[in-house]
Every structure is written in structure tokens, then in C-alpha cells.
Amino acid sequence: xxxxxxxxxxxxxxxxxxxxxxxxxxxxxxxxxxxxxxxxxxxxxxxxxxxxxxxxxxxxxxxxxxxxxxxxxxxxxxxxxxxxxxxxxxxxxxxxxxxxxxxxxxxxxxxxxxxxxxxxxxxxxxxxxxxxxxxxxxxxxxxxxxxxxxxxxxxxxxxxx
Amino acid sequence: xxxxxxxxxxxxxxxxxxxxxxxxxxxxxxxxxxxxxxxxxxxxxxxxxxxxxxxxxxxxxxxxxxxxxxxxxxxxxxxxxxxxxxxxxxxxxxxxxxxxxxxxxxxxxxxxxxxxxxxxxxxxxxxxxxxxxxxxxxxxxxxxxxxxxxxxxxxxxxxxxxxxxxxxxxxxxxxxxxxxxxxxxxxxxxxxxxxxxxxxxxxxxxxxxxxxxxxxxxxxxxxxxxxxxxxxxxxxxxxxxxxxxxxxxxxxxxxxxxxxxxxxxxxxxxxxxxxxxxxxxxxxxxxxxxxxxxxxxxxxxxxxxxxxxxxxxxxxxxxxxxxxxxxxxxxxxxxxxxxxxxxxxxxxxxxxxxxxxxxxxxxxxxxxxxxxxxxxxxxxxxxxxxxxxxxxxxxxxxxxxxxxxxxxxxxxxxxxxxxx
Numbered sequence: 080x081x082x083x084x085x086x087x088x089x090x091x092x093x094x095x096x097x098x099x100x101x102x103x104x105x106x107x108x109x110x111x112x113x114x115x116x117x118x119x120x121x122x123x124x125x126x127x128x129x130x131x132x133x134x135x136x137x138x139x140x141x142x143x144x145x146x147x148x149x150x151x152x153x154x155x156x157x158x159x160x161x162x163x164x165x166x167x168x169x170x171x172x173x174x175x176x177x178x179x180x181x182x183x184x185x186x187x188x189x190x191x192x193x194x195x196x197x198x199x200x201x202x203x204x205x206x207x208x209x210x211x212x213x214x215x216x217x218x219x220x221x222x223x224x225x226x227x228x229x230x231x232x233x234x235x236x237x238x239x240x
Numbered sequence: 241x242x243x244x245x246x247x248x249x250x251x252x253x254x255x256x257x258x259x260x261x262x263x264x265x266x267x268x269x270x271x272x273x274x275x276x277x278x279x280x281x282x283x284x285x286x287x288x289x290x291x292x293x294x295x296x297x298x299x300x301x302x303x304x305x306x307x308x309x310x311x312x313x314x315x316x317x318x319x320x321x322x323x324x325x326x327x328x329x330x331x332x333x334x335x336x337x338x339x340x341x342x343x344x345x346x347x348x349x350x351x352x353x354x355x356x357x358x359x360x361x362x363x364x365x366x367x368x369x370x371x372x373x374x375x376x377x378x379x380x381x382x383x384x385x386x387x388x389x390x391x392x393x394x395x396x397x398x399x400x401x402x403x404x405x406x407x408x409x410x411x412x413x414x415x416x417x418x419x420x421x422x423x424x425x426x427x428x429x430x431x432x433x434x435x436x437x438x439x440x441x442x443x444x445x446x447x448x449x450x451x452x453x454x455x456x457x458x459x460x461x462x463x464x465x466x467x468x469x470x471x472x473x474x475x476x477x478x479x480x481x482x483x484x485x486x487x488x489x490x491x492x493x494x495x496x497x498x499x500x501x502x503x504x505x506x507x508x509x510x511x512x513x514x515x516x517x518x519x520x521x522x523x524x525x526x527x528x529x530x531x532x533x534x535x536x537x538x539x540x541x542x543x544x545x546x547x548x549x550x551x552x553x554x555x556x557x558x559x560x561x562x563x564x565x566x567x568x569x570x571x572x573x574x575x576x577x578x579x580x581x582x583x584x585x586x587x588x589x590x591x592x593x594x595x596x597x598x599x600x601x602x603x604x605x606x607x608x609x610x611x612x613x614x615x616x617x618x619x620x621x622x623x624x625x626x627x628x629x630x631x632x633x634x635x636x637x638x639x640x641x642x643x644x645x646x647x648x649x650x651x652x653x654x655x656x657x658x659x660x
Binding site: 092094096097100101102104105106107118119138139142143144145146147148151165167168169172173176177213215226229230232233234 | 264277278280281284285288289290291306307311312314315318361362363364366378379380381382383385386389390394396428429432433459462464517604605606607610623625626627628632
């Protein structure tokens, strides 16, 4: 999967409270959530971002709460990929479960805000040298994610009954 | 090689004799938890996969604690949906209305979690139950749905980091000060993906309430879980609160640790985490007078009876500074009632505090104590990220109950010894 997009840079420890502030969590609607994505850091982010844009973060991206609304808000803006030096663990699982691709790569200092980059996610980043995605996660992605895996499993059980 | 307590619990739940860190396992779950913010997404996924039952209605718990008493129509609709789902699928453990308490104070109190359990919760502070010698960790709503339907989930066995704590605790210093000290030392990703394990004489000396506060903030160092050895205090607590059978696991002496930290708690003084990271930790004494507008004493970290007792000791016969709102949130109905019996509520009201019903409300900037632009708060909560308690230009300082109560009296960040 090759992705080409404009880059939005955020720093270290981008927490879920800035990705989507808790006061908006009474909604589960991806469109509504996306309108407030990164609002505390940049109130006009949702307006400026274009479909296909890519977020680049520093260390510990997605730290804080377990809210799945965070990857949902990012995805709903049409952002397919976040590249960061490292990710917080709950956000990492949530993003894969929600179909938001993540790559661990130390490219923060090499790339300018607004620059266009091309990333081959399937090939471990291509020119962007990323840490490989754990084999177990790759299997899960190939199954269509955790929920599709579960759906298939339930359907198979039904057939047995 | 031996195993850590975390490795042993995970191995037992995966039907294995031995696991090593980095290994991916599928483990059986003893409990699945969600709240009024995370459950709605879980229920959407539940419908999407076409599930027709939860794996065990006794092992699914919903606590409607975040935006309750409901702050707006969408949050009321969310709670209604959870009630309807629970009725349909026979889920009995729904904590709502007068039975509602802050989830991570409530579940141990209700006896729903015991030593040796594997617990997942769609709330990052689910790691709190490690204080009981259980493996518990936060997950997202989709992972929770998977757990709710299958009774299992996958885990990467974490590396363990040990914190060996010795020495004698100074006056006013509690578990919260220790965990703030540790996060300040290792950073907000210092234990990323790892297990934080605590032992030593200073831990044995700690109350269960302080242990819960320490385990609670494991996530603030990026950890997967925080965990304590089961001792006499744990057993007394479990006996008082639960009828469930349980298994005690203990780390082997030759278990592998990524790192071992030696901490002399005798050298610790009251700590404050300054904006806007829980790792920005300083001694309360070195801060100088930082004016505050609001104090919050409560949350899943520090809303337990020990915390309210400390706050009451400091606030007795004192007044909250006239330009400060001091909000006290007993974490559960039982803690609320015990505070009433002990006379703490009377002390708080005399001092001019606001007493809130149990809710997560202000901690995450949801409701019941939101900050305006430029305002500052000191809170016994767990996060001080940008805009956490309200306006993006408001600021949150984190501390234990003693510093928070002393600061309420002075109207600025204050060490408790200054108001004795």
C-alpha cells in the first residue's frame, strides 16, 4: 500500500486529550469527532487538513486514555497514516483495530511541515525506514482486523450449530 | 529461569506452564469493564459482528461514571443504551444512579476483582487492580468487544521493571508522592509496554488505598500494568470485600527484570507534577507560591477514604481561600457514607468545600468543575495534559490529597506542614 501525502508535524507525547478532548466524547459519530481533532493544539486543524495527509509525531504518540475516539477522529479526517518515533500501547492496538496505519520511524527531524512524502506501508515504510510491524499484527491485518476476525469466527460457530 | 508475577498470571490464563516476555498469548479473561464513554463504541462493534451473547454476563461490568449525573442529552442517550443492552443480555453488574462510583475505586470495593485475575477494561486506568496482585490493563472499545464476546484476548507478555522500595515514610507522604516521583524519574514513556512491579518494606508498610493510587498511574509511565505482591493487607482487604475464590501468584527470586530501581522513600517529600505532563515533577516546597483557582480532591487515583481522611485532617477548623473552588469527590457511595460517619463531610462543608457526587467529571474536563482560560487547578487526579480540565490555556498541577488540601486553604500551592 503506497501512500502519498502532505505532512502535519506534532511533537513528543501527543496525548489523547489533545487528539480529541474528552468533552466531545458524548458522541461516537466519526464526523463530529473529527471536527475537534487536535483542537487544543491547533483549533483550525480539521479545516486545513486534506484527505490523504499524514501525521508525523515524536515519542509516545497517543499516550493517555484508552479512548478509541482518538484513532477514529484521525481516520475520519481522511488521514490514513501516523508515523512516530514510538506509540503508546493502547493507542497502538486501537489504531490497528480501527484501520489507521501506524509506522514507527525516526524521521521527525528530517521532514518539514507541509512537505509531501511517499510511504510504502506494506513494504515497512519503503524509503521511510520503519520498524517492522509485529508478525502477529500483520496476520491480524490480513484477517481484516480484529472485528472481521471475530465476525468470521462467529459465523463459523453458527454454521456448526 | 523463573517468572515474574505478571508472567505467571498470564501463563496460567493462557493454559501454559511458562511464558517469556515478548511472547504473544491468548489469555482467558476474568472480567471485562467499560464505562459510559467507552461502552457505546463497544456496543456498536458488538452489533456489527452480529454477536448474540456475551461470554459470561457475570463477568461483564458497566460503570456509568464519566459523564454522570448526565451532562447533556447525548451522554444521557449513551447511558440509556447501556442500560437497555444490559437488560437484554442479562448483565447484572451495572453501576448507575445511587449505586454509581468511580469504576476503579468501585470494582475492588464490590469484590469484583481479586488476586490472580486477568482483567481488561476500556479505560486506561484499569491498571489500578494490580494493587491486589491481579493482571489488569486498559484496552480500547474494540478489544473490549472481542473480550466481551469470546472471554479471551491476545497480549504481548510485557517485560518487567522492579521498584524495590525501602525506608520509612515521612509525614504527609503517600503512595501518590511515590508514583509521581517514579514517573518524574523514568518519564511518561519510561515503562512503555512494560510491567511495573513494586516490593520492599516500604510497600509492605503502605495502605491498600495508597497501593491503588500507585498501580493506577502505571499508565502515566506508559506501562501495561502495575502490580504488587499479595500480603496480609491484600488478604484482609479481599476477605472484607469479596467472596470469590482466588489464586495467589508470586514472582520467583530468579525472575528476569529489565531494570531494578532502588528507592529510599525516607528521602521523599510531597510531590507536585507541573503542567503539562505527569513527569514534570517537583517538590511542593520548591515551587514557590503558585496561585490557584480550583482544587479537586477525588478521582480513581485519590478519591478513597484515606485521601479524604488526610484532606479532612488538614481542612479541620480551616477555611478554603475565598477565591478558590475546592471540589471534594468521594469516589464511591460507600466512601461517601463513611466520610459522613467520620464527620469529614461536616469538616469539608464548614471549610467551604463543594461536595460532589461520585463522578470522573472534572478530571477529564467532562463536567462538574471545568476551568476557564488562564485558570489553574491543583488536583489529586492523574493527568495534567494541555486542556485536560477545560480550556486549552488552563493548567493542572497534580498532587496527593495533603498538598491539595493545604493549597485550598492558602489559595496557592502549599506544602501541608505550612498550614499545620
